[in-house]
Amino acid sequence: MFKLKVSDAKLLRDMATAISILVDEATFKIEPDGLKLRAMDPSRVAMIDFEWPKSIFQEYDAPQPSKLCLNISELLKLLKRAGKEEAVELSLDDKTGKLQVIVTGKYARKFTMSLLEPSEEEVPTPKISFNIKAKTTTTGLSQAIEDAQLVSDHVKIDAEPEKLTLSASGDIMGATITIQKGSDALLDLEVKEPAKATFSLSYLSEIIKAASATSDIATLEFSTDMPVKIDFQQTKEGKLTFFLAPRIETE
Structure with a gap:
């Protein structure tokens, strides 16, 4: 009850x-x-x-x-x-x-x-060591993702000590979006070592679009070719976090 x-x-x-x-x-x-x-x-x-x-x-x-x-x-x-x-x-x-x-x-x-039969699966929290922690506005992140979507269905996120770079490449066009540390969009950036990973834009855009209604701030954590953790800071107490597996590029 x-x-x-x-x-x-x-x-x-x-x-x-x-x-x-x-x-x-x-x-x-x-x-x-x-x-x-x-x-x-x-x-x-x-x-x-x-x-x-x-x-x-x-x-x-x-x-x-x-x-x-x-x-x-x-x-x-x-x-x-x-x-x-x-x-x-x-x-x-x-x-x-x-x-x-x-x-x-x-x-x-x-x-x-009507209720459904509850799932008995216990989903564990991924145990991952992250080299990058980027605190962004959900608006700024959403706009960068929308820019990348104009040219491709996936995006590479590259982190260096002073900037976050999102790059996408399609058959006809390419796009590079650079967000500097300390800008209105990138509030903070911690880099243990430079890292880059590629992710599906369809997943990223849907997650950010939906979660932005609950939060103005998103924190991304990732390492090279590892899943990204996106934590949406809640205005009240509570937690809303997503994990997204990377798209592994083949040469």
Whole structure:
């Protein structure tokens, strides 16, 4: 049994949108201290690590750990009907075993959703040593990714002590985007040793586009030809982190 209530539907809707980029069926852990999700996309190229402590919720009642598996796209349909300052309550209906979604604001409405079988897979956090840590604005990063998308479907990110370079090359055009340390877009850059790695632009752009609604700041960590970790700093407490496997270039 659980009862979770957020006072601002937009907060829940933005987070559900970010999660939906990678997974259609999400298995949340509802624990006494908060809501958690760690999952990989079907192709196992990307991973999401999400946490909301109970302090984010207006009301949080989960005395016993449980799992909640649902179709995120279907939940989003309901959340899109809720206004910015309307409250959303999620609870389990004892009799039907379905999820109850109650939206209250100008008027009240109640929806029910069938639950799915929870995944038993435990996805571990990747244990990776990173040589690069770049703190960027989500706007600046998003614009750089959009520039690279004009010419290719993948981008190489190259980090040196004073700059971050994104380069993309297609059959007709090429693009090089240089972001200097200390600029409006690149707030900080820590380089243990220069590194470069290539990533899918379709994944990167979708992740950044969706997560930017929840955060103004993104921190990228990577090493040569290793996965990139993108942590989106939350305005409230909580964690929203993505891992994306590199595209290995063949000579």
